[in-house]
Amino acid sequence: MKIALVHDYLTQRGGAERVFELLCKRYPEADVFTSLYDPQKTIDLGERIVNTTFLQKIPGAAKYFRMMAPFYFPAFRALDLQDYDLIISSSTSFAKAVRKRSDARHVCFCHNVTRFLWDTETYLREYGDYRYFAPLIEQIFQLMRNVDLKYAQEPDLYIANSSVVAKRIQQIYGKPAIVVNYPIDTSNFVYSDTKEDYFLASARMISYKRLDIIVEAFNWLGWRLLISGDGPEQARLKAKALDNIEFLGHVSDRQRKDLFSQAKSVIVAALEDYGLVPVEANASGTPVIAYGAGGVLDTQIHGITGVFFKRQTPDSLQAALLESGRITWNYENIRNHAVNNFSEPVFFQKVEQLIDQTCITH
Structure with missing residues (x-):
């Protein structure tokens, strides 16, 4: 043929x-x-x-x-x-x-x-x-x-x-x-059940990714947030961010693997038609905190692989972050979910x- x-x-x-x-x-x-x-x-x-x-x-x-x-x-x-x-x-x-x-x-x-x-x-x-x-x-x-x-x-x-x-x-x-x-190519991601004391957002810095919501939520909470990626919104976001937020810019594939596997959670605030980042996070054994609409409804299980927030607002994201902290995550199950399905x-x-x-x- x-x-x-x-x-x-x-x-x-x-x-x-x-x-x-x-x-x-x-x-x-x-x-x-x-x-x-x-x-x-x-x-x-x-x-x-x-x-x-x-x-x-x-x-x-x-x-x-x-x-x-x-x-x-x-x-x-x-x-x-x-x-x-x-x-x-x-x-x-x-x-x-x-x-x-x-x-x-x-x-x-x-x-x-x-x-x-x-x-x-x-x-x-x-x-x-x-x-x-x-x-x-x-x-x-x-x-x-x-x-x-x-x-x-x-x-x-x-x-x-x-x-x-x-x-x-x-x-x-x-x-x-x-x-x-x-x-995703699951071999490109490393699994870790040991998490460090930071949260991660990984996205192009353009408006629909709604990184502004994430920055505002972490400004209020004071928790450590790393943001990888660059784009036209970077200067505006940096101007709003407090000292607990670090902008990494473009990172290598090796750095990205480590960031994903060691983060407490990966944060996704955009409304995506599908979105590979949540699946990549799960393949690293890392839960996802995501706006609960669009493609994540196909890839995430609330309370098992991640937590959804209902509105694209800092308050709604904060509530999801606090809820996530009360869950005892099974990182191996999170990884298996990604490998077995994606x-x-x-x-x-x-x-x-x-x-x-x-x-x-x-």
């Missing part, structure tokens, strides 16, 4: 790209396609040939890939995938639009619906420079929504990373999606069963 692997664009390294990297490793003989490719900024594909679209020939397109938004659908529709029996797309937006042969199958790992089209207000808030073009953007986006909805009917099977995303796919695209929680072997066992069923039922 000839397989094509297709991703929106390989110009950055985020959660979606890490999943695509797993797919590339799992299917080493498959051909790889994307709209734009910048090998210096994205996952390491080694000597793998990466087939791109006509957009790759536009100077600066990879750097300013968001500006190419109106052109991605035509670019993916122009790809010739007629030789392939199975197409596996990895998409938050455009790759799901590829054409397939009538007797071929298309399985889409949908990390989200096309967010900038269907949640435009939030998108423009995060990328403030685009606000000034909002009236023009809205006209273009309305046309693109119609196209997105049309091409969303192309895949034969949708796989979503969480129940939240599956519900969104059903509501917006009218397509059912099967939830398979994305995995490891790569478990993930691919589920995925390959679904792909086999999809190909057989055709």
Whole structure:
């Protein structure tokens, strides 16, 4: 069976790209396609040939890939995938639009619906420079929504990373999606049942991560908090933080492993569609204190692997922190929960069963 692997664009390294990297490793003989490719900024594909679209020939397109938004659908529709029996797309937006042969199958790992089209207000808030073009953007986006909805009917099977995303796919695209929680490489995390006297937050310093809530809560409690990561919110957060809060900036993979395994708890205040950090913490034997909405509802068990707080406020987080302190955590059980449910072997066992069923039922 000839397989094509297709991703929106390989110009950055985020959660979606890490999943695509797993797919590339799992299917080493498959051909790889994307709209734009910048090998210096994205996952390491080694000597793998990466087939791109006509957009790759536009100077600066990879750097300013968001500006190419109106052109991605035509670019993916122009790809010739007629030789392939199975197409596996990895998409938050455009790759799901590829054409397939009538007797071929298309399985889409949908990390989200096309967010900038269907949640435009939030998108423009995060990328403030685009606000000034909002009236023009809205006209273009309305046309693109119609196209997105049309091409969303192309895949034969949708796989979503969480129940939240599956519900969104059903509501917006009218397509059912099967939830398979994305995995982590559990060998990248070290287990420890000895915890040091600090809490950890690990996130990009951007507004929706709600690190401001965490800083305010720990200002009030006076407990030691370490924050790893960097981003545009860093200066503002540092200005608010008291002496019990330490900003580590970017840390190495080795440092990150140790930080996760030795923390009393890892704190997550963002509303995430899925979120790998809580699973990574559990793989280290560390409980999670998380805002109780979104993807964590698929990955965490309240009182067993972590504690949820109900509102994105410092008071609500403080209450969860105090509740966590009254729990006698079984760190080995926390680790086992992650390994048994979110490891790569478990993930691919589920995925390959679904792909086999999809190909057989055709």
